Amino acid sequence: MTAAIVTVHIIAALVLVLFILLHAGRGGGLSEMFGGGMTSGGSTVVEKNLDRLTVIAAIIFAITTVALFYRIK
DSSP states (O other): OHHHHHHHHHHHHHHHHHHHHHSOOSSOTHHHHTTOTTOOSSOOHHHHHHHHHHHHHHHHHHHHHHHHHHHHO
């Protein structure tokens, strides 16, 4: 059981890093990378979905962290 939790934890960590790196910094982020840098203001649907996926990955990461804490303890 611990091996499965560790596997999900590692996958969630890698996905979380990937999603965070795709977010917009001072530049345009994901939308500018794919040629949508000329839009004025507002978030695109892709960026909103990226936000949702990032939150889901963060929740999974937090749950597996707590599960590993109680599993090892």
